[in-house]
Amino acid sequence: MKELEVSAKTVDEATRVALEQLGATRDEVEVTVIKKGKSGVLGMGAEDAVIRVIILEDEPKLEAVPDVAIIAKQVLTDLLKAMKIDATVEAIISAEAGVPVSLNIEGDDLGVLIGRRGQALSSLQYLVRLIVAEKVKQWISINVDVDWYKKRHYDALRKLALRLAEQVARRKHPITMEPMPPDERRIIHITLANNPDVTTQSTGEGNSRRVVIQSRKR
């Protein structure tokens, strides 16, 4: 895909690696710093920088957004119709960084659309992005939600992250969270990125990847 997450010692280093992998130049990509990284003292408390790199296409992005919202809404509506799900779709052009369009599905009994650990919803979102990308010849991060399930879930995760961070800071003892999908782990990392007391890190592979929150100072 035209999106890449890279971690390295510094942001500059990570950017260099990402550009190399994508075969792009600096002005062809948008770099979002997820974690700044720290060099630490004598290697103690060092933390890798994490960045997300998205390849920008020739088209100026902002102008195309309203059109993309209309196309994306149509694609999702068609998909739901093909799934024989009775629901309406609302399109919101959002200011959230990197996610210009949000689609919210509303209707009764839509729990099936979320699925276990949100798996059905992430499949739906992936296919919407894929089909829209094919139509507009550009990869756009479209958010798909059901009755704002994800939004509420993310809000709850932010609260949980802050509460756990407080515990970690108080007890000076790391806490390992439950396994979570990438988007949820990202919420935890971002929420605690600038926290003075704790740092976060993901460990494990695949479906059992989880976030560890640990104390910044010894």
Add this chain to the structure above:
Amino acid sequence: MKELVEYIARSIVSAPNDVKVIEERDSSGVVIKLEVNAEDKGRVIGKQGRVAEAMRTLLRVVATKEGTRVRLEII
């Protein structure tokens, strides 16, 4: 279920006219057979099978609603 696979496949391949979807029933439930142009096979499967997996997940949602099971075969 056939319409769903047809819609997704036609939207992402380069030769939409070559997309053929057959829906059959056997003892274990519904079987969806998806046939695309040889050049498009990679697209409907996706990197590490991601597209096929997403299609299967959505098919499972529909099947569960209809009280049956479904299998997707890409030919």
